[in-house]
Amino acid sequence: MPTLRDVAKLAGVSHTTVSHVLNGTKRVRPEVADRVWAAVETLEYRLNRPAQALRRGQSRILGLVLPDLTNPFFPGLAQAIGLAARKAGYALTLVDSLEDKTVEEEGLSRLAEEQVAGAIWVPVGDYVPPPFPVVLVDRTAEGADGVEADHFLGGQLQARHALALGHRRVGLLSGPQSLRSAHLRREGFLAEAKAGGLEVVWEEEVPFSLELSPRARARLRAVREEVTLVVAANDVIALAALEVLREAGVQVPEEVSLIGYDDIPWATLAHPPLTTIRQPVKEMAEAAVALLLRRLQEPEGEAVQIVVPVTLVPRGSTREVRR
Structure with missing residues (x-):
């Protein structure tokens, strides 16, 4: 079955451009749009129903892109984000990018194909906006909504x-x-x-x-x-x-x-x-989900950066130096 990435390759454009053409989310030059639709017809690429739901504002799925699920911090974050999303009435699709930029790009492309309403994302490398709203967590970037600890x-x-x-x-x-x-x-x-x-x-x-x-x-x-x-x-x-x-x-x-x-x-x-x-993982997760839902309601607003405080937890691995 052909994918959005296959369409992009045949049309000679990025998968982001294909997504914009198919969903009408951004103006694209007519000749570029024609190449995309020609590739869709040649490959018999089938538009899915969630795409129509997204255009009507009905998508109830959020993406979550994390870099390394072997690091115990991220499964805990995923659970907290999942709970916050569920309370807001959204399901979650998880992508583990394995700290690999190529895997990450493939995951973002898949989320675009699934027509998620938006995503919470801990990026592997430099931030490049995908074709849907995102909130960056832990590894924030200028010009994008973000939540990070201090x-x-x-x-x-x-x-x-x-x-x-x-x-x-x-x-x-x-x-x-x-x-x-x-x-x-x-x-x-x-x-x-x-x-x-x-x-x-x-x-x-x-x-x-x-x-x-x-x-x-x-x-x-x-x-x-x-x-x-x-x-x-x-x-x-x-x-x-x-x-x-x-x-x-x-x-x-x-x-x-x-x-x-x-x-x-x-x-x-x-x-x-x-x-x-x-x-404060729970607070970070709740702030990220709330910020993403706000962005879905206000697509053109200024980027918001939230910084949450951290605390020292003294335990048995440190002690006073004996003089």
Whole structure:
């Protein structure tokens, strides 16, 4: 069965342009529209009924595009968004982009074919508007509706906690700096560390996953000689670090403290339980769904950016430095 992407390829245009032509959502040059309709006829592409429903404002399906369902933060976010959408009378179609731009584009194309009313999206790379309303979550972009936690504040809270416990030399496992959330966490931590006299002895940039780089693992194995605290950009990185430290015979927090970010469910199951920064997932989900529904009612309004506060959750993986 031919897809919208097949039509786009034959017509020599983007799948976004095809969607605009089929749904009448944006003016397209007549010669381009003619090529699209010719491709539709040649391929015998069948327009689905949901498209007609969308034009009458009857679509009750929202898309949800997430980058990595192996990261426990995102399944929790998906559940919270699903609950908020259901309360508003909408069903949800989920796309896992696997942190892959091509997979993400295919997922967005499929959502366009299914004629979702709009979508909530955590983008993998640069934001390119799809042919339906979206609200970006966690990885926001200028000119688009978005909801994110105050990641700069989160980084500051990590540094303040370190200083309050008497730490002066730390190691930093920063997340991928191509991502806005990871970049802001790092910037907030470094700003507060500099202001408080906290020395970052070493820093390793690692992905948001359990797979630490060889350099990061080597840093952790030699941690006793260098730092008293390891700061991780998220809880998954922190849990991976905890395992390396355990293998190296390093006691947490007796010999080195460890702090994460997100407060995923696994954080309380770690031994010791993980000190972390809590993102208010429920509040973020509800704000994202409400913002998307508002956008459906007011398509031409100015983009809205919502920033929600984060909080420190002290647990057993950090302790005061003994002098």
